[in-house]
Amino acid sequence: MQIEQIEDAGDARLADYRGLTDVALRRATEEGAGLYMAESAKVLSRALVAGHRPRSVLTARKWLDDVERLVGERDVPVYLVSDDVAAAVTGFAVHRGMLAAMHRPALPAVADVLAGARTVLVLEDIVDHTNVGAAFRAAAGLGADAVLVTPRCADPLYRRSVRVSMGTVFQVPWTRLPEWAPREGEGASAQLRTAGFYLAAMALADDATPLDAFAARRPDRVAFAMGSEGDGLSRRALAAADTVVTIPMAGGVDSLNVASAAAVALWALQHPPAA
Numbered sequence: 551m552q553i554e555q556i557e558d559a560g561d562a563r564l565a566d567y568r569g570l571t572d573v574a575l576r577r578a579t580e581e582g583a584g585l586y587m588a589e590s591a592k593v594l595s596r597a598l599v600a601g602h603r604p605r606s607v608l609t610a611r612k613w614l615d616d617v618e619r620l621v622g623e624r625d626v627p628v629y630l631v632s633d634d635v636a637a638a639v640t641g642f643a644v645h646r647g648m649l650a651a652m653h654r655p656a657l658p659a660v661a662d663v664l665a666g667a668r669t670v671l672v673l674e675d676i677v678d679h680t681n682v683g684a685a686f687r688a689a690a691g692l693g694a695d696a697v698l699v700t701p702r703c704a705d706p707l708y709r710r711s712v713r714v715s716m717g718t719v720f721q722v723p724w725t726r727l728p729e730w731a732p733r734e735g736e737g738a739s740a741q742l743r744t745a746g747f748y749l750a751a752m753a754l755a756d757d758a759t760p761l762d763a764f765a766a767r768r769p770d771r772v773a774f775a776m777g778s779e780g781d782g783l784s785r786r787a788l789a790a791a792d793t794v795v796t797i798p799m800a801g802g803v804d805s806l807n808v809a810s811a812a813a814v815a816l817w818a819l820q821h822p823p824a825a
Contacts, residue, residue: 683714
């Protein structure tokens with residue numbers, strides 16, 4: 551690695567890190583340049599273990615030993631900045647030790663992600679990056695083999711998604727669906743069925759199957775679809791599902807946050823009730 555001290559927040563070398571709190575700017579900057587941001591030593595470590603390549607690292611001198619331990623002999627510039635410079639560039643106080651601009655890996659084909667998987671999480675149009683990151687953390691920790699995200703779903707590699715996932719977004723095979731037109735014979739639902747998956751939709755419905763009952767007789771290969779924060783799954787997604795599943799609730803609460811619901815559903819599939 552090459553250590554470079556930078557004292558000017560306007561330095562062109564820091565362009566990748568500019569305005570990290572501006573979602574629109576980051577979408578243009580990161581996706582256009584094929585980058586994403588890894589924040590903290592744990593996240594960077596998991597990214598490197600997954601084979602992802604850093605383009606540069608931003609850190610303070612007090613964290614340099616940790617950066618050196620992670621980056622090692624890689625040919626990567628490490629920019630040393632003060633806390634004030636870091637805050638002026640990124641838009642927030644960098645307190646997790648380091649930020650790394652990472653090369654965004656090419657996404658695999660849907661068929662490759664599904665190969666060998668038994669439990670798949672499908673995220674339809676979830677726009678909150680925190681929820682996407684939390685759903686990936688649940689997928690990694692509770693036994694999902696893969697995650698599929700729809701074209702309008704928030705970016706799993708956006709900085710906040712990655713941070714909330716604690717880097718587990720790098721552990722779970724995932725890809726973005728090229729289209730999501732869940733109607734008979736079309737789109738991702740047809741591709742899932744062709745691959746042998748039973749499509750379960752998580753939603754509120756009078757005739758929905760309780761989660762514990764579904765888990766007790768779960769199909770061998772199941773894809774669990776979760777909908778957006780406000781409206782839930784689209785009507786076409788519900789119509790295309792083989793079964794609508796619901797989590798029985800108490801206390802006058804009708805539903806859980808989408809990431810919490812994903813965690814409950816995945817846990818139930820891994821721990822079906824005894825016959």
